[in-house]
Amino acid sequence: MPFIDDRDGRFMKSLKVWSLFLGSGVFLLLFFFIYPFGTEGNGVAMALAVPPDTTVVDSIPRGPGADSSQVQDSIQKQLVTDSMVVDSLTVDSIVTSPIDTLPVYELNRVVPNNAFRVGERLHFKVRYGFIKAGNAVMAVEDTVRINDQYSAYHIVSTVRSTKTFDVFYKVRDSVETFVDTRGIFSWIYNKQLREGGYKLDLFVNYDQEHGIANVQKVRYYNEEPLRVKTNEHFQLTIPPYTLDVLAAFYYVRTQELRVGEPVYMVNHDNKKVYNLQVIIQRKERIKVAAGKFNCIVVSPRLKGEAIFKQKGELWIWLTDDQYKIPVQMKSKVVVGSITTELEKIEGVPLPLPSQIK
Secondary structure, three states: OOOOOOHHHHHHHHHHHHHHHHOOOOOOOOOOOOEOOOOOOOOOOHHHHOOOOOOOOOOOOOOOOEEHHHHHHHHHHHHHHOHHHHHHHOOOOEOOOOHHHOOOEEOOOOOOOOOOOOOOEEEEEEEEOOEEEEEEEEEEEEEEEEOOOEEEEEEEEEEEEOHHHHOOOOEEEEEEEEEEOOOOOEEEEEEEEEEOOEEEEEEEEEEOOOOEEEEEEEEEOOOOOOOEEEEEEEEEEOOOOOEOHHHHHHHHHHOOOEOOEOEEEEEEEOOEEEEEEEEEEEEEEEEEOOEEEEEEEEEEEOOOOOOOOOOOOEEEEEEOOOOOOEEEEEEEOOOOEEEEEEEEEEOOOOOOOOEEO
16 A cells, blocks of 8 residues: 655655644655556566666576475565564675675465455555545566466556645656565566656665565655756675565565464665564544445564655555455554555455454
8 A cells, every 4th residue: 555755854844844734734645556567468577677877687497406395484484583683684795706706596386365366456655644645555566487487466556645745746746666476475566656857766676586686776856858867776695585565564464364374575675675574553433534344453674765664653454355455544644643544455355254244
């Protein structure tokens, strides 16, 4: 779902400006899962969603390699039990070794997925208090081929501020992720932010077989046509089955969620690779624009720059059934709260098992 991002304290700054118009404070629209970028056809290679001048690491198998399921199990056990390991993962881990010296992992994990499928499209409205501030869409568009070897879901999410809010702070954000259909992990992650005068593109190519994330981060001046301000390239070492922030959300939907039993996964955002913990808080029945549902309330604990980053608490209501569709997200801010509410469901058999007539 769409989430709040207070990058560089811009939300706090905007509160002061908006207070002149709304009296109770302002709203800077910055959501979760934001961003599209069309890729044509079904023969998509990893490089297609990355700019031409970005280094793309060859990910053709080079031998039997290590058993990645054992590697991942070991990582998860350490992450859960050893805080020192968690801390170490938050430190930038720039690749310095030649590709031929890196390990090769066999990507043999299978994650059962009864939660989402191609054709699912979720529509949301975003409110600051009682004021509608924007609209968001999350869609599983299709499946594509990665390196002529793997199949991946192409998932796209977009956020737009309303015309009323455009006058004060125009938002046109989009994000896409390519998620392995078998193991539910990331292959490609692209983000495009257009928020007032803030313009940024992020391109990430995950070479899961060699444990490398190739990243390009481009900032633009606030002018049209766009002119590059900074263009940064770097590589990070990653464990097998690393997830970007949007893919992590879909991964959680595939899991059996039990109150009091956290879900763990390895997450990447910008220059950080760290253990993501999602707390399963409680069960609750709520009513939103799309209907009334029995839900599971979860709360993510992220450390990155985007999507979930928020100094206050963040709660997400997922349907208490096999689909675990997000029906509401709520985050408190200095003045009031911001709520993302499900309005419409497409591409999923209705009514949902958790839906109450």
